[in-house]
Every structure is written in structure tokens, then in C-alpha cells.
Amino acid sequence: MTALVRIAGLVRRFDVSKPWLNRLIERAPRQILTAVADVSLEIPERGVYALVGESGSGKSTIGKIAVGLLAPSEGAVEIGGVDLHRERDPARRTETRAHIQMIFQDPYASLNPRWRVRDIIEEPVRARGDRSEGLAERLLEQVGLSARDADKFPHEFSGGQRQRICVARALASEPRFIVCDEPTSALDVSVQAQVLNLMKDLQERLGLTYLFISHDLSVVRYMADRIGVLYLGRLVEEAPRDALFETPRHPYTRMLLEAAPRIDAFGREVDPPKGEIPDPINPPTGCAYHPRCPFADERCKRERPAMRDAGASRAACHAVEEGRL
Amino acid sequence: MTETPILSLRNLVVEIPTRRDVLRPVDRVSFQIARGEVLGVVGESGAGKSMTGTAVIGLIDPPGHIAGGRVELDGQRIDNLPAEKMRRIRGKRIGMVFQDPLTSLNPLIRIGDQLTETILAHLDVSEAEARRRAVAALEEVGIPAAARRIDSYPHEFSGGMRQRVVIALALAAEPDLVIADEPTTALDVSVQAQIIALLKRLCRERGTAVMLITHDMGVIAEAADRVAVMYAGRLAEIGPVAEVIAHPQHPYTRGLMAATPMATPPGERLNQIPGAMPRLDAIPAGCAFHPRCPVAEAGCRVGDPPRVEECGGRAACWVVAREAGLVRA
Numbered sequence: 001m002t003a004l005v006r007i008a009g010l011v012r013r014f015d016v017s018k019p020w021l022n023r024l025i026e027r028a029p030r031q032i033l034t035a036v037a038d039v040s041l042e043i044p045e046r047g048v049y050a051l052v053g054e055s056g057s058g059k060s061t062i063g064k065i066a067v068g069l070l071a072p073s074e075g076a077v078e079i080g081g082v083d084l085h086r087e088r089d090p091a092r093r094t095e096t097r098a099h100i101q102m103i104f105q106d107p108y109a110s111l112n113p114r115w116r117v118r119d120i121i122e123e124p125v126r127a128r129g130d131r132s133e134g135l136a137e138r139l140l141e142q143v144g145l146s147a148r149d150a151d152k153f154p155h156e157f158s159g160g161q162r163q164r165i166c167v168a169r170a171l172a173s174e175p176r177f178i179v180c181d182e183p184t185s186a187l188d189v190s191v192q193a194q195v196l197n198l199m200k201d202l203q204e205r206l207g208l209t210y211l212f213i214s215h216d217l218s219v220v221r222y223m224a225d226r227i228g229v230l231y232l233g234r235l236v237e238e239a240p241r242d243a244l245f246e247t248p249r250h251p252y253t254r255m256l257l258e259a260a261p262r263i264d265a266f267g268r269e270v271d272p273p274k275g276e277i278p279d280p281i282n283p284p285t286g287c288a289y290h291p292r293c294p295f296a297d298e299r300c301k302r303e304r305p306a307m308r309d310a311g312a313s314r315a316a317c318h319a320v321e322e323g324r325l
Numbered sequence: 326m327t328e329t330p331i332l333s334l335r336n337l338v339v340e341i342p343t344r345r346d347v348l349r350p351v352d353r354v355s356f357q358i359a360r361g362e363v364l365g366v367v368g369e370s371g372a373g374k375s376m377t378g379t380a381v382i383g384l385i386d387p388p389g390h391i392a393g394g395r396v397e398l399d400g401q402r403i404d405n406l407p408a409e410k411m412r413r414i415r416g417k418r419i420g421m422v423f424q425d426p427l428t429s430l431n432p433l434i435r436i437g438d439q440l441t442e443t444i445l446a447h448l449d450v451s452e453a454e455a456r457r458r459a460v461a462a463l464e465e466v467g468i469p470a471a472a473r474r475i476d477s478y479p480h481e482f483s484g485g486m487r488q489r490v491v492i493a494l495a496l497a498a499e500p501d502l503v504i505a506d507e508p509t510t511a512l513d514v515s516v517q518a519q520i521i522a523l524l525k526r527l528c529r530e531r532g533t534a535v536m537l538i539t540h541d542m543g544v545i546a547e548a549a550d551r552v553a554v555m556y557a558g559r560l561a562e563i564g565p566v567a568e569v570i571a572h573p574q575h576p577y578t579r580g581l582m583a584a585t586p587m588a589t590p591p592g593e594r595l596n597q598i599p600g601a602m603p604r605l606d607a608i609p610a611g612c613a614f615h616p617r618c619p620v621a622e623a624g625c626r627v628g629d630p631p632r633v634e635e636c637g638g639r640a641a642c643w644v645v646a647r648e649a650g651l652v653r654a
Contacts (some may be wrong), residue, residue: 007431054513158601173465188369188540188602193584193595215514218543222595259518261543263570263587272519276483 003042004209005066005177009075012036012061033071033281037233038075040307043209045176045224050212050224052256056277058233059213063179066211067102077158079177092099101170105182107162116293117165117264124173132172139168143198151271160191167198171206181213195220217260231320232280232288239313249315251293251325284316287318295319329400329499330357331534332381337404338393339373339380339558341605348605350376353394355633361532363525365549367539367567367636369581371602373558374538378504379400380404381536382419383411399501417447420495420533422524424507426487429494430479436463436490437475440497447498462493466523469574485516489523496527503528506538542585546570557603557613563633563639575617575634575640612643620644 017023017030023301036058043049051059063072066077068084076083081285104110111120122132122141137147144163154162163183170178183199184192200223203210214220220227222239229252230236237250248254255273275292278284287305290296297318303314319325339351351373362383364490366374375536379385381396383404396404403414415421423429440459445449456475462470466489479487488508488606495503505524509517525548528535537549545552546566554575560574570588573579582588583596601615603609609616615625625643633639636646 054515056544063607088578103457116489144459160601185355189542189581190584191601193586194597196586197595197597221591222586256514259515261517261521261541261547261587263543264584272522273515276485276516277513 004045004047004080005043005211006078007042007062007066007075008040010036010039010062010065010077011074012065012070012073013060013073031281035068035233035280036065036072036285039233039235040075041235041238043177043211043230045209046203046207047226048203048210048212048224050214050219050220050227052214052217052227053230054215054256054277055154056228056232056280059215059230061183061233062230063102063181063211063213067100067179068097069102073302079133094128098124098173099176100179101168101173101175101177102181103163103183104177105188107159107166108186110166113154114136115153116150117152119156120154120165121150121169121172124169128173133246135172136168139171140165142171142202143168144194158191158314159187160194163195164186164198167195167202171202175208177209177211179211179213182215183212184219185214185216192219199223217256223236229256232277232283234288234309235307235316236289237313237317243312247311247313249310249320249325250289250315250317251295251319252289253315255292287316293319295325328359330359330397331362331399332358332536333380333397333400333605334377334381334394335397336394337377337380337391337544339376339385339389340392341389343606349392349608350389350558350605351380353557353632354555354560355394356553356560356563358534359503359534360534361529362551363528363535363537363549365539365545365552366536366555367542367545367552368513368555369540369602371557371605374555375506376440376558377555378506378536381504382407383416384415397442405561411449416443416500417498418502420443420500420503421496422488422491422495422503422505422508424510425480426484426491426511429491430487432479435476435478436482439491440475440494443456443494443497458497461495462497465492466490466493466496467519468493485514488512488516488520492520492524492527496533499531500533502534502536504536504538505538508537509544510539510541515610517544520630524548542570543587554581557608558605559613560633560641561614564639569639576620576644576647577613577614578640580617580619 010307012034012035014033052060052298065072071085081270082092087093104298121136136150139151140147145164184195212223224241226240227244228235237253246266248257259273284291286302287300291298299318305318307314307316308321310320335355336353337351341348354377368374373427380391391404395402414570437459441455443454444458460471460475468474470488509520517641549566552566552569554561562569562578573582578600584598589595598617611626611628615621630641630643631646633641636651
């Protein structure tokens, strides 16, 4: 299978300095936050790639860069061989953009309350200047709503139904690649199941490619076939789904899996993980995880580990590479 | 039960009058929590779980009010106490931990002053002693260098550390009962594990009872001894956590468990419960779950389901009761 999405050496920095006058008076230096650091990954056509990580790990930033909402500081994102930020041919740019869609976390914030559902769903097609008669009705039925819902307003729907409308809108321009940023974390469990099943069915039926962003490992396990684990903006491990859950390599992945609540372990006494995510403006030297890692040694403090193959997985860890783990 | 339970709800009803209608966010809910026990209260949004907690501490926003039933704390009725008496119970005998630690802490007051204020308000100690206790409380919840950090402001703490401070505040007056409403929902997985472990350890050491309100079955499975499942303001099922999760009886609990990705083997489809939780102004007659229930019968549409006690003590469901031979069809 060929890669539809290719992310290479992606870096994104944000300037979070105070205004220049404050810097002048307080003699404070510029502050740069590196949200994404040197991330490379590929998503095959019809693949579902999940990015997991805790807050501040850079997963949403990668999603926004992938759809073109943010520009990369370094590196490139190619979709179907086209890099939206460098492509000079406007026709190819427009065509590639139509192939990319996004589904956001909060279905209350991502639908315009003053628009009818029909206009919301058909906008991506109309914006291109294409005809859209009957499109909204057809898509609404495809996502399990009724064709009559096209004339309603968003406030007439529940959270789960709204997220279905977001899915319908994302499908309108017949995309090949959809970035799903925490699409179900605002939903209740029984409704989450409806939306996840729908997204999975559509992916299989329409041959879609997903970049699926989530903090919930159990959701990721259900949806993805390949998973990347982010920590402080860097990929620390990448593996096929089963390999990640059965033989996690990186100590951070192990900690995440161990700390996640389990439904079958009553009265389990967990030794809770130590420490918290460090300040991303001044990340630790060497491996960013070393202050919390039970296996860290001198080398981990000094030298940043590179991504290396480890069985079916790839992991960035000295302990894994040296066979200490 | 021979020992008096710390918290006992009997047929608690909360009503909110509106212009058109009277809404019932909590409808005849009964349960008990024993000393040192963690009762998980689980349900989806609109199930009435937070409203039940708010009713126990007497903080329901008017025009909402307790319209029936009773709340007993260690055998003493508290739902009809005058406001001034209830104020003394809140914080002293019932501690509270909410979802967002930033809204529970005053951003303009140092952590230490908020703690000492709480201790002085509820315990008869000197100011120096209160401060000493505040440092000890912070140490107990695992704040490093507590003696130094006690003079920090809330914004100087991370989310996990703030939630630790809130727990220290809730436990400062050594209450009998702690009501924790989604205490880890705003936190990352690794910090969530720390907070759950902390809450469990402190309550076990002091024998504090906990009412743990959450939508997350995983958190319940980790932390609770018993679990109460709520649906549309009513109690659907209650029982020991291992039994309810491994062998749910009520069709709603069964559906909920099968819809949880955590409980679904990889590669299998998630179970879907059709529809959504009814709105408060449109709760179906009979069993509130019947329009979504895969095993509903004609009788479920008319009569209120039997109470939990009448169904063998676990689930409030006509079908379960009939299959157990407790009522005739």
C-alpha cells in the first residue's frame, strides 16, 4: 500500500513571549514553545493512524498542520504527493484541499447556530462552485439521521446527532483523508459507541483514511490500525495496534497503559506514575521523559534517543535500544 | 446492616418548577453508604447524579428543591435543617471535591490561607496550630516542599497539584463523608491515576465514606466498592462493583457495559443503545428506559418499574423481576 499522508521532520514552534515592551522593561528573553518536534510518520491509503498523548503532547497541533490550518515551522506534510504549504499550482492546491476534511471535538462549537443543517453540510461543495441539490438529504441518511432534518437548526439536535452532522459535512466534498480530533470525547458512552461505529463503517465502506487524535486509549484501540504515542511534541513509540497494547516498548507507553483505568481489575493497587508532564518551554535535556522514567541512566539525561526499530514497533528509547528493557 | 450508615437517602425527590411543568431531575432515589465505603454513582449526562450529590449537601439552586424523601447523615436527618445549621455541616462533616479545581479555589488567596480559613472555621484551634495542620494536610496529599509552597497562589500549581489542594481542603476538617463530583475528568490519565490512588488511601486510613460521581466506568471499577447506576433521575441498578460490571442485570447497565470500548474485545463492534437519554421535560411514562430497551414489554410502558429492593436488591426492572420470579407477569 502506498502512503497517502506523509509527514516528514515536522516541527512547529510558537512564540509565547510577552509583548516587546514588557520584555524590554523586565529584560525578559523571548520564549519559544516547541509544540511539535521532529515528527515523521506515514499513513497508508485506507489506513487509520491514531495519535495518543496527554495534554500538551502536540497531537492537536499535528492535526491542524495536516489539514492546513497551521503552517509548519520546519518539515513537510504531503497528502497524495502535494505539500499544501509549498505547492505553487493553484489548481492542484484546490483539488488537494477538497480531499482533506476535519471533525472537531466539540459539536456544539463547530456548527454555526444560525445556519440550517442543509447549508452547513453543503457549504464545502458550494464553496467549490459545484451543484449540491439533494446532497444534504443523502448524507444525512448516510449518517443515520433523517432527510427531513436538513431544514432544522443545530440547536434542535443532541450532542451525538450534532456530531453526526459534523461527519456528514466532512463527507460532503468526498474527501480521501479526514482528521478526527477527539471526535467523541464530548459524548456519553452510549452515544460515543454510535458515532465510533458510524465512523468505522464509513471508513471501511468509502475507503477513507483517518488521522485519529485521542487521549483515550480504549477508543484508539477500537479505531486504529497503527498508533503513535506522543510525549512533549515528540513521537516516542509507533506500532501496529496489537503490538502496542500487547508488547509496549517505551517506558512512557508502558506507564500510560498501566495508569489507564481498567474495567476488570477491582481493588487493584496501582503504584501511580511519578511526576507530571514538564514545562514544554524548558523541556528536560536528553530524553524528555527521563525525570519520570524508572529506567533512566546518565545517557538518557545527556543524549536524545532516536527512533529505532524494535520488533514490529519503533521506539525512541536508549533502554530499549541497549536491551535493558 | 447493623451499623448506622454514614449517608442514607430514602426516596429522595428533587423538583424544579418551571412555567409549564415540574421537572424531576432526581426521582425516588434510595441508597446508603457505610463508614469507609466508596460508592460510585455512574450515569450519562442528565442522569441526575450530580443533582443527587448537590441535594445531599443542600446546595440546589432555587427554584429547585427537595420535594420528597429524606437525607440522613449518620442517622440524623439533614435535608430539613435551617440554612445556618446546614452551613456548619458542609465542610465540617461533608467535604466536597469538584471537577474543575480552579473554580473551587479562590485565585486571589494563597493556598495556605484558604486551608487555614477552612480549619479555623470548623475546628477549635489556634491560628498557629491551624497553619501547622495546613502544612501537614498538604504533605499528606503529596505536595512536595509543602512548607514552602503553602504561600503560593492557585495559578502557580499544575492541574493535578490543584486537585490535590482541593482534596486537602475537603479533608481538612476530617469529615465523615466526601462527595467527589467527577474529580478526575479534567485530568490526564497519569495524573488521574495519582488522584484516584490518593483519594482511596486517605479515605481508607481515616474511614471516610465517599460518594464518587463519575461518567467513567473505568474510574468506578478502580475506585469504588459498590456502584449505583442512574438513568433519567432514577436508580437503575446498585450493587457490589465487581458484580455489576461483570454481570450487569438491568438492560441499561448491560447496554452501557457493551458500549464501553474498554469492555469490548479488540476487533468486535461496539454495542449501540439506540436514541439518547430523555430530556427532563419528556421522561417516558412507565420505565424511563423502555423506548431504548431491547427487552421491553407492554407492561414496561405503563407501570413504574419495581423498586430495587423488590427485585432482589440489584436492578429496578420489570423483566429482571419477572425472570427472577419476584413478580408475576
